[in-house]
Amino acid sequence: MAEVVIEAENLTKRYGDFVAVDQVNLRLQAGEVFGLLGPNGSGKTTTILMLLGLTEPTAGLARVLGYDPQRQPLQVKSRVGYLPDQVGFDDELTARENLSYIAKLNGLRHPTGRIAEALARMGLGEVADKRVKTFSRGMKQRLGVAEILLKRPSVVVLDEPTLGLDPEAAREFLQIIRDLKREGITVLLSSHLLHQVQMICDRVGLFYRGKIVLEGRVTELAQQVLGGSYRVQLRAEGPDVTEILKAVPDVLSVDQREKSYYELEARRDVRAEAAHAAVSAGARLLAIGLQEPSLDDIYARYFESVGANDRSHLRIVGGA
Amino acid sequence: MVRARETREGSPWRGLWVVVAKEMADHLTSARMRFLEFLMVLIALGTIYMAIQNLRAGEEHFLFLKLLTTAQEPMPAFVGFLGFLVPLIAIALGFDAVNGEFNRRTLPRILAQPIYRDALLLGKFLAGLFTLALVLTAIWLLIVGMGVFRLGVPPEGEEVARSLWFLLATVAFGGVWLALSLVFSILFRAPATAALASISLWLFLTVFWGIVAGMLAQVLSPVQFGFPQEILSQANLELTLARLSPNTLYAESVLALLQPAVRALNPILPIQLHQAILGTPLPLGQSLLLVWPQLTGLVAATILLFALGYVLFQRQEIRA
The missing domain is CATH 3.30.70 (Alpha-Beta Plaits)
Known part of the structure; x- marks a missing residue:
C-alpha cells in the first residue's frame, strides 16, 4: 500500500454560524493526482488553506507528509508547493527577482542555478529579466509553478490552476501537471472546470456545501451516479x-x-x-x-437528483 | 470539539531579515519615496540657509542646534517642518503595507513559504523604520555638513550628542505613525482608505487636538473663583490631555533637546526657580531626564500600536 501523504479527518471550518467546510475526510496517496471539484464557495479553497496551515480549522485533524499543519506549519510549507488561485507577483520586479525573494524565504543557500533551471523548465528563460507586469496570465501561472519547483516539493497544491487561461495555455498547463505526476509528485488541485480535471485526475472529490459528497475514480462515480x-x-x-x-x-x-x-x-x-x-x-x-461518461454528466445528474430529492440524500454517498 | 491551542514549532522570526531587505529595497526605489526625499532635501536646504543668514549676525553657543531651530518669517524652522513631514513620510511608508499585498494577491504566496506571519509583519515595520532612519540620518549629515561649510566652525561634542538624540526622537515619532498606518493597512482593504484614515487622524491630532484639549480642560476643571490652584490645575490638565497626542510629545522632546536653556516643560511656580540662573544651559543628562517620559511615551505608543496590528493580522483570514 502506497504511503499516505495528505490526510484529513473530520476537518471542519466554521465562520460564526456558517459552516464553510463540514467534516471533510481525505486521503491522498503518494504520486496520485486528486481533484477537488465543486461550485465556487463550496469549501475547496478553505480546505486547501487548512491543509497548508494558513487558516485554523475549527475542528478535526489534518496531516501533510506526517506533519500537523497547525503545529508544524514551517515543516509543511517548506515541503509543499502551493499555487493560489489568481496568483500575483511583485509587478515591479523581474521574474528572476521574484523567485530570488522566495528562494531566500525558503533559506536556499545557492539559489541562482535552481532559479535559472526552474524558469527554463517553465519556458520563461527568455523573459527571466523582464518585469512581471509585462507578463500574460498564463506566464504568471507558469512563473507560479517555477516558484513551486524551486522548493523541489513532494506535494503540490494547485487552486483553480486553469481558471482564466486561454485554451492553449490551459492545455499547456495540464501537460505541466502531467509532468509533475510523472516525477512522482503528489498533486492536489481544485477546479470547477470539469472536463479538464477529468483528463488529469486519478481520483476526484466532489464538494457541495462544504461536504465531499462523492469521491472516487471518474469511472466509479459514473457507475454510482449514472447507474452504469x-x-x-x-x-x-x-x-x-x-x-x-x-x-x-x-x-x-x-x-x-x-x-x-x-x-x-x-x-x-x-x-x-x-x-x-x-x-x-x-x-x-x-x-x-x-x-464516455463525463464528469459534466455526473455532476449535472448528481445535482439534478439532489435538487429533486430532499437534502438528506446527500448523506447516502457522503464520505465515500 | 475545539482543540486547545498548541505551541507552534520553529522560530517566529525565520525569514525576518529577508523580508526587511526586500521591503527596504522596495521603499528606497519607489517613486513615492523619491518624491518625499526630494521634498525633505529641499526643506532642509531652504530652512538651514535661512537660519544661517540669521545666525551670522552674532556669535553664540550651540550654533548648530540653532541651525535646526531658528526660523525666519515666512519660513518655519527645520524642526517645525519635521513635525509634520515625518508623520507624512511614515504614513506613506506604511499605508499599503498589508492591504497592498492582498490586492496584488501576493499574500497567500508569501505566507505559503516557510515563515510565520510574525516575521512578515515585523519585517515590514522594521523596513519602514530603517528607511525612515536612513533618510533622516542622511539629512542630518547634510545639515551638519552645510553648517560646517557655511559657519566655518565644527560642531561641539555636546551639540552632536544632542542632535543625535534629536534624531532618535524623530525616528521614534515616525515609528508611532508608521505603526498606526500599518494598523490601518490591516484594517482597511483599500489602500486609499487606509491612507485617508491615517491622514485624517494626523490632521485631527495636529490641528484640532490642542483646541479640544483646551476646551476639555475648561469643562472638566473650571476656574470658578480665580484661585491660583484652580488655574494651575486647569493648565496641568490641558497639558496632560495635549500629551495624549504624539505631536505634543515630540514637540516637547525637541524643545528640551535642542534648546539647552529649557529647564521645565510643565507650568512651574516662581518658588521652584529658587537659586536657578535663568538662561544658562542644562547639561545633556538633565535635558534627557526632562524629556525621558516623552521619549518613552513615543516608544510605548509605537509598541502598543504595533501589538494591535499584530493581533489583527494574526487573526485575519488570508482569503480575499
Whole structure:
C-alpha cells in the first residue's frame, strides 16, 4: 500500500454560524493526482488553506507528509508547493527577482542555478529579466509553478490552476501537471472546470456545501451516479428508426434529437446491435459512437437528483 | 470539539531579515519615496540657509542646534517642518503595507513559504523604520555638513550628542505613525482608505487636538473663583490631555533637546526657580531626564500600536 501523504479527518471550518467546510475526510496517496471539484464557495479553497496551515480549522485533524499543519506549519510549507488561485507577483520586479525573494524565504543557500533551471523548465528563460507586469496570465501561472519547483516539493497544491487561461495555455498547463505526476509528485488541485480535471485526475472529490459528497475514480462515480448506463449516438439517414432501435435488447430509451440523429441509453455497449438494426431497416448509417461518461454528466445528474430529492440524500454517498 | 491551542514549532522570526531587505529595497526605489526625499532635501536646504543668514549676525553657543531651530518669517524652522513631514513620510511608508499585498494577491504566496506571519509583519515595520532612519540620518549629515561649510566652525561634542538624540526622537515619532498606518493597512482593504484614515487622524491630532484639549480642560476643571490652584490645575490638565497626542510629545522632546536653556516643560511656580540662573544651559543628562517620559511615551505608543496590528493580522483570514 502506497504511503499516505495528505490526510484529513473530520476537518471542519466554521465562520460564526456558517459552516464553510463540514467534516471533510481525505486521503491522498503518494504520486496520485486528486481533484477537488465543486461550485465556487463550496469549501475547496478553505480546505486547501487548512491543509497548508494558513487558516485554523475549527475542528478535526489534518496531516501533510506526517506533519500537523497547525503545529508544524514551517515543516509543511517548506515541503509543499502551493499555487493560489489568481496568483500575483511583485509587478515591479523581474521574474528572476521574484523567485530570488522566495528562494531566500525558503533559506536556499545557492539559489541562482535552481532559479535559472526552474524558469527554463517553465519556458520563461527568455523573459527571466523582464518585469512581471509585462507578463500574460498564463506566464504568471507558469512563473507560479517555477516558484513551486524551486522548493523541489513532494506535494503540490494547485487552486483553480486553469481558471482564466486561454485554451492553449490551459492545455499547456495540464501537460505541466502531467509532468509533475510523472516525477512522482503528489498533486492536489481544485477546479470547477470539469472536463479538464477529468483528463488529469486519478481520483476526484466532489464538494457541495462544504461536504465531499462523492469521491472516487471518474469511472466509479459514473457507475454510482449514472447507474452504469451507456450512451450511444447514432446518425442515420432514411426512414425513422426510433422504434426499431427501441426494440434492440438492453436499450432503455431512444431520443431522436434531430431528424437523423438518435441518442440511445443502454445497459451495455449496444453499438453493434444498434448498427445492424438500423441498417437492416433500410437506413444509411453515417456514424455511431459511444459517449464516455463525463464528469459534466455526473455532476449535472448528481445535482439534478439532489435538487429533486430532499437534502438528506446527500448523506447516502457522503464520505465515500 | 475545539482543540486547545498548541505551541507552534520553529522560530517566529525565520525569514525576518529577508523580508526587511526586500521591503527596504522596495521603499528606497519607489517613486513615492523619491518624491518625499526630494521634498525633505529641499526643506532642509531652504530652512538651514535661512537660519544661517540669521545666525551670522552674532556669535553664540550651540550654533548648530540653532541651525535646526531658528526660523525666519515666512519660513518655519527645520524642526517645525519635521513635525509634520515625518508623520507624512511614515504614513506613506506604511499605508499599503498589508492591504497592498492582498490586492496584488501576493499574500497567500508569501505566507505559503516557510515563515510565520510574525516575521512578515515585523519585517515590514522594521523596513519602514530603517528607511525612515536612513533618510533622516542622511539629512542630518547634510545639515551638519552645510553648517560646517557655511559657519566655518565644527560642531561641539555636546551639540552632536544632542542632535543625535534629536534624531532618535524623530525616528521614534515616525515609528508611532508608521505603526498606526500599518494598523490601518490591516484594517482597511483599500489602500486609499487606509491612507485617508491615517491622514485624517494626523490632521485631527495636529490641528484640532490642542483646541479640544483646551476646551476639555475648561469643562472638566473650571476656574470658578480665580484661585491660583484652580488655574494651575486647569493648565496641568490641558497639558496632560495635549500629551495624549504624539505631536505634543515630540514637540516637547525637541524643545528640551535642542534648546539647552529649557529647564521645565510643565507650568512651574516662581518658588521652584529658587537659586536657578535663568538662561544658562542644562547639561545633556538633565535635558534627557526632562524629556525621558516623552521619549518613552513615543516608544510605548509605537509598541502598543504595533501589538494591535499584530493581533489583527494574526487573526485575519488570508482569503480575499
